[in-house]
Amino acid sequence: MALLEIKNLHVGVEDEDIKILNGVDLTLDTGDLHAIMGPNGSGKSTLAAVLAGREEYEVLDGEILYDGEDLLELEPEERAEAGVFLAFQYPVELPGVSMTNFLKEAVNSVREARGQDELGSADFLQYMRERADMMGLNADLTKRSVNEGFSGGEKKRNEIFQLAMLEPKLAILDETDSGLDIDALKNVADGVNKLRSEDRGFLIITHYQRILDYIVPDHVHVMLDGKIVRTGDKDLALELEEHGYDWVREEAAAAA
Amino acid sequence: MSTTALDTSVRPEDRFISAFEVNHGEALNGTNASISKQRTDAIERFAELGIPTNNLEAWKYTDISSVIDRPYTLPLAPERPSLDTDDIAPFLIDDLDAHRVVLINGRVDEVLSDIGDLPDGVVVSSLAQAGSTHPDVVEEHYGKYADFEDEALTALNTAFVQDGAFVYVPSGTVVEKPIFFLHLTATEQDLLLQPRHLFVAEDGAIARIVEAQHSLSDAQTFTNTVSESFVGEKANLEHYLIQDQGPSASQVHTRAAQQKDDSVYTTISATFTGEVVRNNVTIEADGSFCESNFYGLVVGKDDMHVDNHTFMGHVQPDCSSNELYKHVLNDESTGVFNGKVFVSRGSQRIDAYQQNDTLVLTKDAEIYTKPELEIYADDVVCSHGATTGQIDEESLFYLRSRGLSKRRARILMLQAFAQEVIDEIQLDSLEEHVAERVRTRFSSYFA
Incomplete structure (x- = not known):
């Protein structure tokens, strides 16, 4: 059974006559890393948002199966408990919410859902230190409010750090590479590579091929106008880098 | 006469005026000349001003007259409810190692207080006692900062003053432990209380004063507090207030401070319960290079009504002031914030900041917020902002x-x-x- 199966997914914006996704099909197996590439406005981030359970989108048709279950039935927190994780394109600053308290609650709610014991304060702090160390996250950041005053790169690293803390089964990265300098890009890619495993799937959404120099995908999809129009292996990403999206668009138009 | 029941057949102002006439010179006697001599002027001024109504801009959103117009009893002589340390235990603050003074119904309770050892020269006592032991300090500061000319409730308090808290920290003295005043109401009767506090931190003094208000009773009470603070040159006074008297208690709490050169004064209030709570917080920075800080947190529930009315008076140059009030309003609670910043002509290089943020959690909760700037100097930076919204x-x-x-x-x-x-x-x-x-x-x- 596939970890994630998206079938004929049509999505619009609640209360508005706008359609963003027009029949997306995608199957992702555990252990695989898929990349979805596409130009701005093609619907990539909307797909990520729908997977995480954002309420402003309306699913008009189709279904999403996660571990064989209907993902769309679940609240955002239930998805997190079931092992779905979204690394946000724009991580939110939460002044007054300490990283430690936030992550302790998050980790323990996910652990509880998995039938694991809650971590006490000492065990949690040790676990957090280990993971920060593993992800190369400046430990000082864990003493601050969530994302408050973090640089763009620190926010993205913090998303990957949270991924490492929560150990999801399905990790969705929404343009995690955008706006990063080369060091941060390598750091984020390094973190993802450390977290790749046989019992975890990744869906990486990106505008550019560059992060795929560091994270080698098993499959690459091209999304245009709310549909996946082409699927290939890592070489497809290089082709897109070289030739842009126009040739895919022309091919798709010709096929239609 | 130990108490005076207010005559509710006449208009509220007249009740107080006749209670004053009956008790003046007796229950309202003169332990201290400077306290006594202001009484007559104060009651006359109260009679002229009358109890504030919503017609006054400063009281537009808070109807205090209907709260005052109730059949309260005025306790005018010491009456000690039989309380012991078990009764006050729930209101103590864990791990707060402090010089503790307990006031019951506005009067210092010697038995429940635990002042401990104070640095040389420091006085922590009742105002009534200070009136005889430190008449010069009382004379110098009493009635100097909380002006009753335009404030009817300050006038009323000044007319009826009997007791309250007193702190005197002499020049250059540091009080390391906080001074904790636990204000309790304990009554079967509906009471109107008028405590009066005086806190004096002379030049170079450093102290922290914590006040907490609680109630042991469900009786209706109205507390009209006036508190005056003096912060001398290079002194630092932190002044905290926890308001948690329960749903049947209302109050007007006037907190007036005057600062001298290079001093820092910080007032922080946290309001958790109360039927109608009005805080009048006034700071006058009467010296250069003063730092003045106002902070407030209002956690509104049920039909609580909390009004923070602040005045920052910059009358000397080169000072800064910071003001932040936050409301979290649930149920049908109401918050009011009015923050006025005044900068006099010639008070150049003032940096004044004011912010009021509110989260409104229900459609029935309400916030009224109004900043006011009155600036007569040209080289100043004054900023203010207000936000209201949901999570x-x-x-x-x-x-x-x-x-x-x-x-x-x-x-x-x-x-x-x-x-x-x-x-x-x-x-x-x-x-x-x-x-x-x-x-x-x-x-x-x-x-």
Whole structure:
């Protein structure tokens, strides 16, 4: 059974006559890393948002199966408990919410859902230190409010750090590479590579091929106008880098 | 005559005036000349001003007259309810190692107080006692900062003053432990109380004063407090107030401070319960290079009405002031914030900041907020802002996407919102006490 199966997914914006996704099909197996590439406005981030359970989108048709279950039935927190994780394109600053308290609650709610014991304060702090160390996250950041005053790169690293803390089964990265300098890009890619495993799937959404120099995908999809129009292996990403999206668009138009 | 029942057959102003006439020179006697000599002027001024109504701009959103127009009893002689340390235990603050003074119905209770050893020259006592032991200090400062000319309730308090808290920290003296005043109401009768406090930190003095208000009773009470503080040159006074007297208690709390050169004064209030609570906070920076800080947290529930009315008077150059009031309003509660900043002609290089932020959790909760700037100098930086809204949806989604329930996410966001004020509390034990009170309150929300 596939970890994630998206079938004929049509999505619009609640209360508005706008359609963003027009029949997306995608199957992702555990252990695989898929990349979805596409130009701005093609619907990539909307797909990520729908997977995480954002309420402003309306699913008009189709279904999403996660571990064989209907993902769309679940609240955002239930998805997190079931092992779905979204690394946000724009991580939110939460002044007054300490990283430690936030992550302790998050980790323990996910652990509880998995039938694991809650971590006490000492065990949690040790676990957090280990993971920060593993992800190369400046430990000082864990003493601050969530994302408050973090640089763009620190926010993205913090998303990957949270991924490492929560150990999801399905990790969705929404343009995690955008706006990063080369060091941060390598750091984020390094973190993802450390977290790749046989019992975890990744869906990486990106505008550019560059992060795929560091994270080698098993499959690459091209999304245009709310549909996946082409699927290939890592070489497809290089082709897109070289030739842009126009040739895919022309091919798709010709096929239609 | 130990108490005077107010005659409710006449208009409220006349009740007080006749109670004054009956008791003047007797229950309202003169232990201290400077306290006594202001009484007659004050009651006359009260008679002229009358109890404030909504027609006055400063009282537009708070109807205090209907709260005052109730059949209260005025206790005018010491009457000690039989309380012991077990009764006050629930209101003590964990880990707060302090010089403790307990006031019951506005009067210092010697038995329940535990002042301990104070540095040389420092006085922590009742105002009544200070009137005879330190008449010169009382003479110099009493009635100098809380002006009753335009404030009917300050005039009323000044006419009826009997007791309250007194602190005197002489020049250059540091009081390391906080001075903790626990104000309790304990009564079977509906009482109208008028405590009067005087806090004097002379040049170079450093002290922290914590006041907490609680009630042991469900009787209706109205407390008209006037508190005056003097902060001398290079002195530093932190002044905290926890308001938690329960749903049948109303109050007008006037807190007036005057600062001299290079001093720092910080007032922080946290309001958790009360039927109608009006805080008049006035700071006059009567010296250069003063720093003045006002912070307030209002956690409104049920039909609480809390009005913070602040005045920052910059009458000397080169000073700064910071003001931050935050409201979290649930149920049908109402918040009012009015913050006036006055900068006199010639008070150049003033840096004044004011912010009021409110989270409104229901459609029935309301906030009225109004900044006022009155500036007569040209080289000043004054900024003010006010926000009103709901819990940020994007932040909630972020927390939920990490596995927190919608309810936990909302509670965490409320705590975070309140935290900005709580962070300003410099005393760790008090900070934890307030944070815990806030956590407990929010944990009951969204059930």
